Amino acid sequence: MRAVIPHFLSKAPPQEPFTPSAQHPFPRAPPVVGRIVNICSIAAIKGCAAGAAYTASKHALLGLSRNTSFMYTNTGIVTNIMIPGGVATKMLQNSKVDPDELGTEPVRKGSQNMPGICDPNEVARTILFLAGVTDLNGAEVCVDRGWSIA
Numbered sequence: 001m002r003a004v005i006p007h008f009l010s011k012a013p014p015q016e017p018f019t020p021s022a023q024h025p026f027p028r029a030p031p032v033v034g035r036i037v038n039i040c041s042i043a044a045i046k047g048c049a050a051g052a053a054y055t056a057s058k059h060a061l062l063g064l065s066r067n068t069s070f071m072y073t074n075t076g077i078v079t080n081i082m083i084p085g086g087v088a089t090k091m092l093q094n095s096k097v098d099p100d101e102l103g104t105e106p107v108r109k110g111s112q113n114m115p116g117i118c119d120p121n122e123v124a125r126t127i128l129f130l131a132g133v134t135d136l137n138g139a140e141v142c143v144d145r146g147w148s149i150a
Contacts, residue, residue, distance in 0.1 A: 001036060001068060005077065008034025012076050029135075033076035037130045038065040040140075042085045042147050062140070069138035078137045080130040085144025086117035116145055 011033040018027040043050040044058035062081060069079040126143045130136065142148045 001064070004034065004036070005068075005072065008077050009075060015074075030074060030076040032078055032134045034078070035131050036065075036068065036077065036079040037127055038079070038081050039127070040065070040081055040083045042083060042142070042144055044083055045142075045148055065140075066138065073137055078134065080136055080138065081140045082123070082126055082130055083140060083142045083144065083148070084118060084123050085142070085147035087120055087123055088117050089120055118143055118145055 012030065015030060020026070038061055040062050041050070041054070041058045043055040044062040047055060050058075062083075065079055065081045068077075072079065123143050126141060130139065130141060
């Protein structure tokens with residue numbers, strides 16, 4: 001974000017002071033000059049989805065995304081967050097990590113009632129939606145088949 005925000009801000013037109021009137025009681029939103037969609041993980045909102053370092057990093061990304069959405073809301077930069085649950089990818093199959101049983105057993109037990117994993121195409125469609133809509137800023141959209149409520 002450090003690289004793209006200055007670029008986005010350089011495209012923003014200067015804002016004129018707002019004076020409310022009967023016809024225009026609220027200020028107009030600035031034109032959108034940049035869109036950010038951060039991909040977190042269900043670990044950003046649940047502590048039982050992964051290891052400690054991964055979970056902490058996803059909590060940090062969620063906080064950074066919320067802060068960016070708030071701090072740049074009047075600049076035309078739109079920031080939204082997509083929070084996927086399990087996604088059917090080859091990431092685990094290709095992983096060289098052999099997780100220990102002590103760390104994976106609580107996650108496995110907590111996942112017994114989970115409704116399955118997501119189709120990567122559905123996740124991609126959600127990202128495209130979040131990147132395309134202009135009146136949505138600071139949204140946190142879970143694409144997880146209900147993992148976040150389990």
